[in-house]
Amino acid sequence: MILYGYFRSSTAYRLRIALHWKGLPWEGRAVSLPKGEHRADAYMALNPQGALPALVEEGQPALAQSLALLDYLEETHPAPPLLPQGARERAMVRSLCQVVACDIHPVTNLRVLKELRGRWGLSEADSVEWYRHWTAEGLRSFEATLAMQGRHGAFCWGDAVTQADVCLVPAVFNARRYEVDLAPYPMLTAIADRAAALPAFAAAHPSRQPDAG
Amino acid sequence: MILYGYFRSSTAYRLRIALHWKGLPWEGRAVSLPKGEHRADAYMALNPQGALPALVEEGQPALAQSLALLDYLEETHPAPPLLPQGARERAMVRSLCQVVACDIHPVTNLRVLKELRGRWGLSEADSVEWYRHWTAEGLRSFEATLAMQGRHGAFCWGDAVTQADVCLVPAVFNARRYEVDLAPYPMLTAIADRAAALPAFAAAHPSRQPDAG
Numbered sequence: 001m002i003l004y005g006y007f008r009s010s011t012a013y014r015l016r017i018a019l020h021w022k023g024l025p026w027e028g029r030a031v032s033l034p035k036g037e038h039r040a041d042a043y044m045a046l047n048p049q050g051a052l053p054a055l056v057e058e059g060q061p062a063l064a065q066s067l068a069l070l071d072y073l074e075e076t077h078p079a080p081p082l083l084p085q086g087a088r089e090r091a092m093v094r095s096l097c098q099v100v101a102c103d104i105h106p107v108t109n110l111r112v113l114k115e116l117r118g119r120w121g122l123s124e125a126d127s128v129e130w131y132r133h134w135t136a137e138g139l140r141s142f143e144a145t146l147a148m149q150g151r152h153g154a155f156c157w158g159d160a161v162t163q164a165d166v167c168l169v170p171a172v173f174n175a176r177r178y179e180v181d182l183a184p185y186p187m188l189t190a191i192a193d194r195a196a197a198l199p200a201f202a203a204a205h206p207s208r209q210p211d212a213g
Numbered sequence: 214m215i216l217y218g219y220f221r222s223s224t225a226y227r228l229r230i231a232l233h234w235k236g237l238p239w240e241g242r243a244v245s246l247p248k249g250e251h252r253a254d255a256y257m258a259l260n261p262q263g264a265l266p267a268l269v270e271e272g273q274p275a276l277a278q279s280l281a282l283l284d285y286l287e288e289t290h291p292a293p294p295l296l297p298q299g300a301r302e303r304a305m306v307r308s309l310c311q312v313v314a315c316d317i318h319p320v321t322n323l324r325v326l327k328e329l330r331g332r333w334g335l336s337e338a339d340s341v342e343w344y345r346h347w348t349a350e351g352l353r354s355f356e357a358t359l360a361m362q363g364r365h366g367a368f369c370w371g372d373a374v375t376q377a378d379v380c381l382v383p384a385v386f387n388a389r390r391y392e393v394d395l396a397p398y399p400m401l402t403a404i405a406d407r408a409a410a411l412p413a414f415a416a417a418h419p420s421r422q423p424d425a426g
Contacts, residue, residue: 048357049312060301061361065315067280068307075300087288088273094281099262101311102278106319115346122333133328144261148274 001026004043004054004062006033007209010105010170011066012053016204017166018070022077030211033110067101070163082163092149093157096142096164100171104138108174128178135171135180142168143185151187154194165195172196173206214239217256217267217275219246220422223318223383224279225266229417230379231283235290243424246323280314283376295376305362306370309355309377313384317351321387341391348384348393355381356398364400367407378408385409386419 003019003026005012019026031037031052039050047054047062054062055069063069074083083090106112108131116122116130146156156164172192175182182189195201206212216232216239218225232239244250244265252263260267260275267275268282276282287296296303319325321344329335329343359369369377385405388395395402408414419425 048361049308049316049354051316051354063301063304063308064358065308065311067315068304068311071307072300072304075303087285088276090288091276091281091285094284095262095276095278098278098281098314102280102315102319103262103264106315107325112320116333119346120329120333120335120339120343126333130333133332141262141264145277148261 002029002056003027004029004031004046004056005052005209006031006038007206007212009033009052010174011051011101013170013173013204013206014066014166015053015055015069016209017169017201018073018082018163020200020203021082021161021166022073022080024073024077028209028211030209032211067097067163070097070166074163082161082166084157084160084162089157093162093164096145096156097167099138099142099145100167103141104135104171107134131178132180135175135178136184139171139175139180139182139185139188142171143188146187146191155191156188161195161198165191165201168192169196169201215242215269216240217242217244217260217269218265218422219244219251220419220425222246222265223387224264224314226383226386226417226419227279227379228266228268228282228286229422230382230414231286231295231376233413233416234295234374234379235286235293237286237290241422241424243422245424280310280376283310283379287376295374295379297370297373297375302370306375306377309358309369310380312351312355312358313380316354317348317384320347344391345393348388348391349397352384352388352393352395352398352401355384356401359400359404368404369401374408374411378404378414381405382409382414 003015005028031043037043038052044050047064049064053066054064056062063072083093113127116127153159155161156168168188169192214237216228218241244256250256251265257263260277262277266279267277269275276285296306326340329340366372368374369381381401382405
């Protein structure tokens with residue numbers, strides 16, 4: 001499999017973790033977001049959504065959208081799993097994933113920050129305030145959901161690593177990069193640090209990718 | 214089942230369609246977004262994410278996040294289906310869902326428009342420009358993905374109604390409400406209009422909900 005990504009893309013980071021976790025053979029292809037390569041003709045022909053990541057299997061069209069890809073890997077390579085067995089348990093894990101993938105990431109990603117600065121005249125400092133505002137609200141929601149779900153054990157879902165951890169670790173990485181105060185979220189921070197230390201997560205870290213600048 | 218929603222919430226609209234499609238018994242509970250009821254103590258105790266929709270089965274904690282809930286309904290009530298059988302086909306449908314649920318909705322929803330106007334001083338007209346900008350880019354991505362997937366038949370996935378149609382119809386409803394020019398997206402517009410005419414979709418329309426103002 002070929003994963004089109006970028007070292008700092010948190011959505012590609014999710015996929016790298018899952019590919020390492022499941023021990024699948026894959027190669028990375030770097031698509032630079034700051035250089036706009038995700039909007040260049042070559043990449044748009046492959047994934048007309050013009051976003052990262054995209055996953056390509058030999059002779060097949062590209063598949064896009066990171067949560068769809070996580071589920072695709074789960075269905076095609078169920079072991080080792082990243083989702084629990086029961087429908088309710090899966091919904092609880094997916095709900096956590098979507099706090100990151102729907103509530104935090106889309107509002108804070110590069111294209112939105114660029115639009116705020118370019119079209120709406122926000123300063124660099126303003127856009128950092130924006131970033132921190134939505135990240136804090138999303139992490140609050142994630143932490144409160146963990147509490148409501150009666151979290152116990154090492155990870156988001158007891159002692160099993162799931163898609164929720166796969167989504168959380170890149171979100172916490174991003175939050176630290178933008179110096180979001182993590183003190184109000186002790187559960188998720190502890191979980192993210194434990195998960196990030198696992199070999200599959202460590203291998204997927206942005207700093208360990210060939211295109212890391 | 215009890216669905217906590219709001220007639221104009223496009224994420225609750227997705228759930229209403231799926232519940233009607235699957236013929237499940239459910240009751241609606243209105244939570245007014247403009248009145249801020251989704252942040253009031255009563256609702257936060259139920260769903261600490263403070264967002265719509267939430268689904269409650271008797272004696273069980275609430276489940277949240279609309280895509281997680283669509284998958285939950287699919288796993289617990291697989292017939293009639295809203296996902297195809299094959300893993301690749303499911304990934305293609307989910308990819309379309311996530312264009313709506315990750316690329317369009319989170320950047321254009323009420324909390325973001327409020328923040329733009331309240332904290333960043335955008336005018337009402339500015340916030341409509343913002344809304345149209347991201348909706349247009351998301352619909353472009355959706356239309357291009359349909360084309361790349363070699364779309365044929367009545368709906369997003371051949372002649373089978375899927376989660377992609379469930380997500381698309383509310384997105385097109387919203388786009389029309391904000392007078393987004395739909396001319397560049399003839400495939401998705403035709404699909405949305407066909408799907409919206411089906412009884413399950415029609416019953417879920419915002420104008421037909423008891424809390425419609």
